[in-house]
Amino acid sequence: MTGWRRKAVGYAGATVALLVIWQLGSLAVDSRALPGPVPALAAFAGSFATELWPHLVSSSWRVLAAMTLGTVLAVPLGLLVGRSPRADAVFAPLIFLVYPIPKVVFLPVLLVLLGLGDASKIVLITLIVFFQLLVTARDAARAIPPGSVLSVRSLGAGRADVFRHVVVPAALPDIFTALRIGTGTAVAVLFLSESIGGRLGLGYYIVDAWGRLAYDAMFAGILAMALLGVALYELLELAEGRLCRWTRVGR
Amino acid sequence: MAGLVARDVSVTYAGVGRATEALSGLDLAVADGEPVALIGPSGCGKSTLLLLASGLLAPCAGDIAVGGEPVRGPRLSTALILQDFGLLPWKTVLHNAALGLEVRGVGRVERRERVAASLARVGLAEFADAYPGELSGGMRQRLALARALALDADLLLMDEPLSSLDALTREDLQDLLLELWRQRGHTSVLVTHSIEEAVFLGRRVIVLSPRPGRVTAVVDNPRMGETGYRETAEFYERCAELRRLLAAEGALGPDAGPARPGPAEEGAHPATACAPEASS
Ligand SMILES: Nc1ncnc2c1ncn2[C@@H]1O[C@H](COP(=O)(O)OP(=O)(O)OP(=O)(O)O)[C@@H](O)[C@H]1O
Ligand SMILES: [Mg+2]
Numbered sequence: 001m002t003g004w005r006r007k008a009v010g011y012a013g014a015t016v017a018l019l020v021i022w023q024l025g026s027l028a029v030d031s032r033a034l035p036g037p038v039p040a041l042a043a044f045a046g047s048f049a050t051e052l053w054p055h056l057v058s059s060s061w062r063v064l065a066a067m068t069l070g071t072v073l074a075v076p077l078g079l080l081v082g083r084s085p086r087a088d089a090v091f092a093p094l095i096f097l098v099y100p101i102p103k104v105v106f107l108p109v110l111l112v113l114l115g116l117g118d119a120s121k122i123v124l125i126t127l128i129v130f131f132q133l134l135v136t137a138r139d140a141a142r143a144i145p146p147g148s149v150l151s152v153r154s155l156g157a158g159r160a161d162v163f164r165h166v167v168v169p170a171a172l173p174d175i176f177t178a179l180r181i182g183t184g185t186a187v188a189v190l191f192l193s194e195s196i197g198g199r200l201g202l203g204y205y206i207v208d209a210w211g212r213l214a215y216d217a218m219f220a221g222i223l224a225m226a227l228l229g230v231a232l233y234e235l236l237e238l239a240e241g242r243l244c245r246w247t248r249v250g251r
Numbered sequence: 252m253a254g255l256v257a258r259d260v261s262v263t264y265a266g267v268g269r270a271t272e273a274l275s276g277l278d279l280a281v282a283d284g285e286p287v288a289l290i291g292p293s294g295c296g297k298s299t300l301l302l303l304a305s306g307l308l309a310p311c312a313g314d315i316a317v318g319g320e321p322v323r324g325p326r327l328s329t330a331l332i333l334q335d336f337g338l339l340p341w342k343t344v345l346h347n348a349a350l351g352l353e354v355r356g357v358g359r360v361e362r363r364e365r366v367a368a369s370l371a372r373v374g375l376a377e378f379a380d381a382y383p384g385e386l387s388g389g390m391r392q393r394l395a396l397a398r399a400l401a402l403d404a405d406l407l408l409m410d411e412p413l414s415s416l417d418a419l420t421r422e423d424l425q426d427l428l429l430e431l432w433r434q435r436g437h438t439s440v441l442v443t444h445s446i447e448e449a450v451f452l453g454r455r456v457i458v459l460s461p462r463p464g465r466v467t468a469v470v471d472n473p474r475m476g477e478t479g480y481r482e483t484a485e486f487y488e489r490c491a492e493l494r495r496l497l498a499a500e501g502a503l504g505p506d507a508g509p510a511r512p513g514p515a516e517e518g519a520h521p522a523t524a525c526a527p528e529a530s531s
Contacts, residue, residue, distance in 0.1 A: 151337020154305050155351035155402070156325050165350060169341040246341045249384035 032215050040219035047220050052205065056224050058118075059202040063190050063232065066122045067182065070129030075175060078137025079167050088138075099135055103127045107193055116197040124193055125186050132185070136178035140171035173247055176240040183232040191225060202228070253318045253328065253405035253438045254283040255304055260313035261463075262299050273299040275463035276313075283318070286432050286439040286475070288453025290446070290497070296464030297442045298334055301408045304440065305331040317406060327355065330404035332412045334442075336395040338383040344370065344394055345379040351402045369400040373427065389420045396424075400431070406438045413448065422481075425451055429476060446497070450489045451481060458496050468496050 019037045026036040044052070081091045107124055114120040148166050157165065194203025202225045209218035241248075257279040264271045273296040281287050289297055302308035303315050306322045306329070315322045317329065330351070331337075338347050346353075349366045357365070370376050373393040383391055392412055399407060412428075413421050425448060432439055432452075443449050449456045454475045458468040472489050480486050 147333060147335050147337055148339060150302075150307055151331075151333050152339070152350065152354070154307055154325055154329075154331040154333070154337070155354050155398075156327055157354045161354050165339065165342075165354070169339070172341075244341070246382045246384065249340075249382045 032213075035216055035219055039216050040223060043216035044220035044223050047217060048224075051217075052202075052220060052224055055200060055202050055205040055221070056228065058200045059190060059194065059225070060228055060231075062118055062121045062194075062201065063125060063186050063228065065118075066125035067129050067179070067186055067232070069122070070126045070182075071133055071175075071179065073126075074130045074133035075137045075171075078134045079141045079163065079171055081134075082138040082141025082171075083144075083163075083167055092138075095131075095134060095138070099131050103131065104189055104192065107196065111197045116199075120197065121190065121193040121201070125189050128189055129179075129182050129186055132182050133175065133178050136174055137171055140174035141167055144170045173240070173244050176236060176244065180233060180236050183229060183236065187225065187229045187232070254285075255279070255281040255406065255438060255440065256314075256316045257300070257303065258314045258316075260300075260303060260310045260315060262296065262303065262308065263311050272463040274303075274310075275465060277459075277465050279457065279466055281438055281440060284436045284438055286441070286452060286454050288449035288456045289440060289442045289459065290444065290449045290456060290493070291459030291464060292461045292500070293444075295459045295462045297459060298410050300464070301331060301410050301440065301442060304406075304408055305329055307331075326406075328402070328404045329406045329408065330399035330402045332395045332399050332407075332409045334410040334414075336391050336412075338391060338394060338398075340383050342382075343379065344375060344381050344383070344386070347383060347394060348375075348397045348401055351398055355402075365401050365403075366397075369397040370394075372400060372431075373397045389416050389424070392416065392424065396427075404437060406440075408440050410442045411444065412441070414444065421445075421448075428452055433476065446490050446493050447481075450486060450493060451475070456489075456493055458493070458500065460500065467500060470496070 022037050026034045077091075081087045081095075103124065106127070107120075110120040110124055114123060144167060148170065149162055152162055152166050190201070191203040191206070194201035195207040198204055202221050206218055206221035206225065209215070209221055257277055260274055260277045261272070262274045264273060277296075277300065279300075289300070291297055299308065303310055304317065304322065306325045317326060339350070342350065345366060348370055349362050352362045352365060367376065367379075370379060373396050375390060375393055375397060378386065378390065383394065386394065396412060399409075409428075413424050416424065428439075428441075429452060439452075441449075441452050443452075450470075450472055452475070454472055456470040456472055457466055458470070459465065460467045470489060470493055474480055474483070474485055477483075
C-alpha cells in the first residue's frame with residue numbers, strides 16, 4: 001500500500017502549504033474579513049456539530065442528487081446520440097443551440113416556479129451537469145475507433161453488446177473527466193443558488209454570516225464548502241480508479 | 252462445411268472526400284478445410300476481402316458465400332483476427348479471450364474452461380489478469396489468436412496476424428498456426444505481406460493485383476504442411492516463384508493498367524458508390 005502512503009503524505013504536505021499561504025495572506029491583508037487559519041478552524045470546530053451540520057447535509061444532498069440525476073440522464077442519451085447518425089441528426093442541432101446558453105440565468109425563473117427549497121437548486125445544477133455530460137458523452141462515443149467496434153461485431157455482437165463491451169467502457173474515462181470538472185461548476189452554482197434563496201445550505205450560511213459581520217463563522221462555512229468540493233472530487237477519483245483500472249497500465 | 256466462395260465481388264468505399272474502389276470483379280474459391288494465403292500490394296483490398304467474408308461488410312456487387320450459404324452478417328462459426336488485433340484495452344486478457352463466447356451467450360463455467368484452454372494453447376495462461384496494454388506485440392497477437400481459437404470456428408480469417416514480430420517469434424507462431432490447422436482442419440484464409448509465411452501456411456497462395464484488387468495468380472503449394480518443409484529446396488523454389496510474380500506485378504504498377512480517372516463511376520456496375528454498413 002505504498003500508493004496510499006504516498007498519497008497521504010502528498011495531501012498532508014499540500015494541506016500544510018495551503019495553511020501557511022493562508023496565514024501569510026491573512027497577515028499581509030490584515031483585515032477582519034480574512035481571518036487566519038487558527039480562528040477560522042476554531043470557529044469551524046466549534047460550530048460544526050451545532051450550526052454548520054444541517055447546512056452541510058442539505059448542501060451535500062442537493063449537489064449529490066443533482067450530479068447523479070444529471071449523469072443518469074445525460075450519459076445514456078449522449079452515448080446513443082454519438083453512435084446513431086439518425087439520433088444525432090435530431091439532437092445535435094438542439095444540443096448546439098442550448099449548450100452555450102448559461103443555464104445559471106434561469107435561477108430566478110426556477111426560484112419562482114419551484115420555490116426556495118431543494119427543488120430549484122437541484123434542477124439548476126442538474127441542468128448544468130446534464131449539458132456538460134451530454135456533450136462529452138456524445139463526443140466520446142463518436143471518437144471510438146471503428147476497429148474496436150468491428151472486432152466485437154465480428155464475434156457476433158449485436159447493438160446492445162457493442163454498447164456494453166465497447167461504447168460504455170471506451171467513453172468512461174472522458175465521462176469521469178467531465179464529472180470532475182463538473183464538480184467545480186456544480187459547487188459554484190450551489191453556492192450562488194443557496195445564497196440567493198432559502199434559509200438552508202452552506203451558501204446561505206456563508207452569506208448570512210457575512211451580513212452579521214461574523215467573519216470567523218463565514219470562514220467556517222467557506223471551509224465546509226471547500227471540503228464538500230474536495231470530497232466530491234475524491235469520490236469520483238475513487239470510482240474512476242475502480243471502474244477504469246486499465247487506464248493505469250503503463251504508468 | 253465452411254468453404255468460401257467470392258463471385259465477381261466489387262467494393263467501393265464512399266469515403267469522406269473521395270470514393271475508393273477497393274475490389275473489382277474478384278473471384279475466389281477456397282475449399283472446405285483448405286488453408287490459403289492471400290498476398291498483394293498494400294491497399295489492394297485484402298482487409299476488405301476479409302471483412303466481406305466475415306459478414307461485416309456487404310459487397311457493392313457480386314456474391315459471397317460461406318459453406319454454401321450467402322453471407323448476410325457475422326456468422327457464428329467464423330473467427331476473424333483484424334489487422335490491429337481488435338483487442339479491447341479495458342478488458343483483461345481473460346475477458347478479451349472470452350468476449351466471443353460471452354457475446355454468444357456461453358455460460359460462465361464453460362467459458363472459463365474453453366478460454367483457459369485456448370490461453371494455455373498460445374502460452375498466455377499466466378497473463379490472464381493482465382491488460383492488453385501490458386503485453387508485448389507478440390503476446391497481443393497470441394491473445395487475438397486465443398480469442399479466435401476459443402470460438403472453435405470452422406473458418407479462420409486472419410489479417411496479417413504475425414506482422415511486426417521478430418523472425419524467431421514469428422516462426423514460432425507460424426508453427427503454432429500450422430499445428431492448429433493440422434489438428435482442427437478448419438478453412439483458413441491468411442493475409443500476409445511475407446512471401447515465406449505465405450508459402451509456409453498456404454496450400455495455395457493467391458496473388459492479388461494492385462488496387463482495385465483482383466486475383467492475378469495462384470501458386471499451388473501441395474507440400475505445405477509437411478514436417479520440415481521450411482528447409483526443403485521446394486520451399487525456396489515456391490518462394491522464388493512467388494517473388495517473381497509479385498515483382499512482375501510491381502513492374503506493371505498501378506498506373507499501367509487501363510486508365511481509371513474518376514474513381515467509382517467508371518466501373519462495370521452502375522451503382523458502385525456504396526458505403527460500408529453503418530457501424531455499431
Ligand atoms: N473505411 C474505409 N473508407 C474509405 N476507404 C477505405 C476504407 N477502408 C479501406 N479503404 C480503402 O480501400 C482500399 C483497400 O483497403 P484495404 O484495407 O482492404 O487494403 P489492404 O490490402 O488490406 O492493405 P494493407 O496491406 O496495407 O493492409 C485502400 O485504398 C483504402 O484506402
Ligand atoms: Mg489490410
